[in-house]
Amino acid sequence: MKKRSQSDLLGRSLTWLSGGALALDLLLVIALLAVLAVNGLGAFWQHKLVRLTLRDGTRVLGEIHAEETIPEQSATRMLVKVGNRELTALDFRWIDEANIATREWPEDATLLERLEWGNFYGALVEIRRGGSVLASGPDEVWSALGPLRDQKRREAKAVHELEVGPIDRVNRELERLRLDARKVARQGLAKEEEARRVTEIEHDVAAKQAVYETLTAELASRRATLVSETVIAETVDGKRKEIPVSQIVRAIQPNRMGTAATMGLYASRLWEFVSADPRESNTEGGIFPAIFGTVLMVFLMAFAVAPLGVLAALYLREYAKQGVLVQFVRIAVSNLAGVPSIVFGVFGLGFFVYGIGGSIDALFYRDALPAPTYGTGGILWASLTLALLTVPVVIVATEEGLAAVPRIQREGSLALGATRFETIRRVVLPGAAPGILTGMILAMARAAGEVAPLMIVGMVKLAPSLPIDGEFPFVHLERKFMHLGFHIYDLGFQSPNVEATKPLVFATALLLVGVVVLMNLVAIIVRNRLRQRYTSSAV
Amino acid sequence: MITSAEKTRSSKSDVVRAVPREVLHDPAILPPITDSVIDVDSLSLWYGEKRALEDVSIRIPRKKVTAFIGPSGCGKSTLLRCLNRMNDLVDHVSIDGDVRFDGMSIFDPDTDVYELRKRIGMVFQKSNPFPKSIYENVAYGPRIHGTKGKRDLDEIVERSLRSAALWDEVKDRLADSALGLSGGQQQRLCIARAIAVQPEVILLDEPCSALDPIATAKIEELMDDLTQDFTLVIVTHNMQQASRVSDYTAFLYLGKLIEYGETERLFVKPMKKETEDYVTGRFG
Ligand SMILES: Nc1ncnc2c1ncn2[C@@H]1O[C@H](COP(=O)(O)OP(=O)(O)OP(=O)(O)O)[C@@H](O)[C@H]1O
Ligand SMILES: [Mg+2]
Numbered sequence: 065m066k067k068r069s070q071s072d073l074l075g076r077s078l079t080w081l082s083g084g085a086l087a088l089d090l091l092l093v094i095a096l097l098a099v100l101a102v103n104g105l106g107a108f109w110q111h112k113l114v115r116l117t118l119r120d121g122t123r124v125l126g127e128i129h130a131e132e133t134i135p136e137q138s139a140t141r142m143l144v145k146v147g148n149r150e151l152t153a154l155d156f157r158w159i160d161e162a163n164i165a166t167r168e169w170p171e172d173a174t175l176l177e178r179l180e181w182g183n184f185y186g187a188l189v190e191i192r193r194g195g196s197v198l199a200s201g202p203d204e205v206w207s208a209l210g211p212l213r214d215q216k217r218r219e220a221k222a223v224h225e226l227e228v229g230p231i232d233r234v235n236r237e238l239e240r241l242r243l244d245a246r247k248v249a250r251q252g253l254a255k256e257e258e259a260r261r262v263t264e265i266e267h268d269v270a271a272k273q274a275v276y277e278t279l280t281a282e283l284a285s286r287r288a289t290l291v292s293e294t295v296i297a298e299t300v301d302g303k304r305k306e307i308p309v310s311q312i313v314r315a316i317q318p319n320r321m322g323t324a325a326t327m328g329l330y331a332s333r334l335w336e337f338v339s340a341d342p343r344e345s346n347t348e349g350g351i352f353p354a355i356f357g358t359v360l361m362v363f364l365m366a367f368a369v370a371p372l373g374v375l376a377a378l379y380l381r382e383y384a385k386q387g388v389l390v391q392f393v394r395i396a397v398s399n400l401a402g403v404p405s406i407v408f409g410v411f412g413l414g415f416f417v418y419g420i421g422g423s424i425d426a427l428f429y430r431d432a433l434p435a436p437t438y439g440t441g442g443i444l445w446a447s448l449t450l451a452l453l454t455v456p457v458v459i460v461a462t463e464e465g466l467a468a469v470p471r472i473q474r475e476g477s478l479a480l481g482a483t484r485f486e487t488i489r490r491v492v493l494p495g496a497a498p499g500i501l502t503g504m505i506l507a508m509a510r511a512a513g514e515v516a517p518l519m520i521v522g523m524v525k526l527a528p529s530l531p532i533d534g535e536f537p538f539v540h541l542e543r544k545f546m547h548l549g550f551h552i553y554d555l556g557f558q559s560p561n562v563e564a565t566k567p568l569v570f571a572t573a574l575l576l577v578g579v580v581v582l583m584n585l586v587a588i589i590v591r592n593r594l595r596q597r598y599t600s601s602a603v
Numbered sequence: 604m605i606t607s608a609e610k611t612r613s614s615k616s617d618v619v620r621a622v623p624r625e626v627l628h629d630p631a632i633l634p635p636i637t638d639s640v641i642d643v644d645s646l647s648l649w650y651g652e653k654r655a656l657e658d659v660s661i662r663i664p665r666k667k668v669t670a671f672i673g674p675s676g677c678g679k680s681t682l683l684r685c686l687n688r689m690n691d692l693v694d695h696v697s698i699d700g701d702v703r704f705d706g707m708s709i710f711d712p713d714t715d716v717y718e719l720r721k722r723i724g725m726v727f728q729k730s731n732p733f734p735k736s737i738y739e740n741v742a743y744g745p746r747i748h749g750t751k752g753k754r755d756l757d758e759i760v761e762r763s764l765r766s767a768a769l770w771d772e773v774k775d776r777l778a779d780s781a782l783g784l785s786g787g788q789q790q791r792l793c794i795a796r797a798i799a800v801q802p803e804v805i806l807l808d809e810p811c812s813a814l815d816p817i818a819t820a821k822i823e824e825l826m827d828d829l830t831q832d833f834t835l836v837i838v839t840h841n842m843q844q845a846s847r848v849s850d851y852t853a854f855l856y857l858g859k860l861i862e863y864g865e866t867e868r869l870f871v872k873p874m875k876k877e878t879e880d881y882v883t884g885r886f887g
Binding site for chain 2: 470472473475476477478480481482483486490494
């Protein structure tokens, strides 16, 4: 009797313990997401601009970002974003509450988000073109600024198109001619033939050079018009600053904005964050290239790892004679999953980048050497390295999926006269598909979060162009790429402007989690579809 | 003739063969069957070192129902699985003796085992529909044997399901998962699936052991109709079932064929003591 109640007590406490452990896990996950969201998403919200007059008479204009009590004193201090980095050196300032004499919220306080130097806080004075004044006085400047910025945006776009279009094309043609010239020199042709070819190439080069010069001249003149209009703005302590209108990303007067406008601004900033290129050494602008790089790399990895892992597991489970050797291989595969990821990175560098990439360069891109094409880190090598890293996960999950297909179903197929291959293709693999997809989900989640190995096989702080773009052949797997994980590291530890990047670290982390969740969600939906198709729906 | 391991046995079998075997003339295992479709000729089978069948010779009559009965572990399933070479799939099996299907040895190197299994279908103890739709289950066999056209497949599916007395119950939900059917329906689906490749023989290994009496009755009824077109071999634990459905019954005990004959005769007037004990239920 006594024994019975004892074990009952044990059972009940185990229920509580296991339930508690689960609750704790959930709590941690929720806390993690909440911390990321609160710290990250707050960064895009526009605070009102406050003008503080300090007890010593100096004035400060900016946004209050945080307030905290000073340790071991009862006073509080505030973190104010004051911007104007080129004038004040630091765009964040701690101000003791006790030092503040007055606070005002002037209607015409203006925030200019700029391409360079970050935010400007102050008042608008004039718009100038060359020597002449186009508009003066805060209100007139404010209303003139909008249309002028639209025009400048169009001009900037045209300049950009000129750069990446015709000029880039001419550049590449020149580069090709240069390689041709080297090829001719290496070929060892007959004297006069070589001379003829050389003059031919030189002739082409001269023609292209001429085109290049006209284009650059046009570019220079367009750039000059682009910066011809400037805004004169005045900081709260009376310093004047001339800012080209084309440099202004956004002009905002927060103290005049209602809630709806503020929310619109918030949405637009959030959209900029996920869709635009980074600026100012990644501390401003968006992180689209990092999102793109991460997703593309994970998909490439999935394409590589799926056949590799599934076929390997198929052999291990279906074809290999089960014995000591297979068991040993199995253990080795499982252990592979425990190898530190940086080791895979080093392997990827030695094997993929130097080994295979170097050979590809030597065979197909000789004329470009010593500049490497594939013989340097790139998204392809990074994906393959991660594929190696995650293949054990896929193998183990696939093996489990295969083992879960009941023997009697295989026999059912064989008894109908199906061959082993037909049985595997039509019965075993479909039955194992949910398991395989589970493996893929785990592999993709793991790959999306890896940073260390990528740092040596092609991930960079700032990639000049995406691995997929409009330029022939459209997919450039040899290119370097940006990655959300590395971006977080870069923002958090490599940036001089800590206060500015801190919220971005959280926002980027949130985004990384979001990207992983989204990819997994897709895979899970596919898996559930398959499960539904292959298992009972009726009771 | 089948596995490599079996070669090591051949010396043993030579010795056995040299001795004239009066068992072949034993009336207890030699009913007068003229038209046999499968002839098992002194078949022995070992799982590793363990002997599961010992010198079994039996002739399966065409378009009749033959039942294998006997206590658990006596080798009924093993014998049945020899007939379509499903034992090939088991490791460490060695076989001696011969099985002839329509006069051709099934162990002959020229025999196409996939063709053999097409002609000798099988239904298992536990129903094993594929996790696919009802239609796909039945169409599976024809598809792998090369039937492509939708019209042909539709026709085969309907005919097979009708033969398995399942058509009326499932005709409106052919696209549903087969796993949503009841146990009895699933087993009839497996029969339909076997029928779909138009075999000559269907082997059934305790097809009703997991079913309730009503589902069992349905399948027994079905078996009666199937003898129009097929030869049936059924393994059963249920003596009543054997006596109800079968024309011939074989009693196996400890891997040996003890008695074989017309069902009525075997149940009413068993020639062997073991058979009598078993059919009268005096058996352990
Ligand atoms: N794959 C196998 N490996 C080793 N031994 C086996 C294997 N299959 C069957 N046996 C053995 O062979 C003997 C005959 O088995 P079998 O399955 O043919 O018996 P059965 O008459 O069908 O019994 P049951 O009525 O319980 O199904 C049994 O002793 C069994 O343990
Ligand atoms: Mg059995």
